[in-house]
Amino acid sequence: MGETWNKKERQKKKMKEKMDKAEKMKERKEQAGKKSLEDMMAYVDEDGNISSTPPDPRKRKEIKLEDIAIGVPEYVPDAEEQFRTGKISFFNHEKGFGFIKDLVSQESIFVHINNLSGPVQENDKVSFSVEKGPRGLMAVEVKLVQ
Numbered sequence: 001m002g003e004t005w006n007k008k009e010r011q012k013k014k015m016k017e018k019m020d021k022a023e024k025m026k027e028r029k030e031q032a033g034k035k036s037l038e039d040m041m042a043y044v045d046e047d048g049n050i051s052s053t054p055p056d057p058r059k060r061k062e063i064k065l066e067d068i069a070i071g072v073p074e075y076v077p078d079a080e081e082q083f084r085t086g087k088i089s090f091f092n093h094e095k096g097f098g099f100i101k102d103l104v105s106q107e108s109i110f111v112h113i114n115n116l117s118g119p120v121q122e123n124d125k126v127s128f129s130v131e132k133g134p135r136g137l138m139a140v141e142v143k144l145v146q
Contacts, residue, residue: 084102084129086109100128110133110138120144124144127142
């Protein structure tokens with residue numbers, strides 16, 4: 001028994017695909033040799049977009065190595081930020097701590113009795129500065145404001 005018609009057709013199709021693939025590969029190899037370096041170059045503009053045209057040398061900016069900061073810059077508070085105002089929202093005289101509600105940011109800040117300049121009651125208006133404590137922000141240099 002000989003080969004069927006379908007089997008011959010499949011073999012012809014496979015051979016044609018192999019020939020096409022070899023021809024395409026040959027064309028790619030020929031094209032690769034014709035590309036110049038300029039054709040392969042890509043440039044990035046000031047907005048971060050990739051383009052095929054080089055940047056304008058007149059718009060070039062010189063950047064000093066000392067101006068490049070790697071990491072997060074150290075926070076230096078302004079004179080206005082150093083002293084805040086707020087109201088005593090809660091204070092327990094027996095335990096010696098309480099909380100001040102900042103009038104600007106409305107955040108609750110811990111205050112210890114050792115950081116008070118005098119006796120305070122709830123709803124007293126105070127001025128204070130903020131430091132980082134072991135469990136978060138902590139009010140220091142708390143003074144009563146009239």
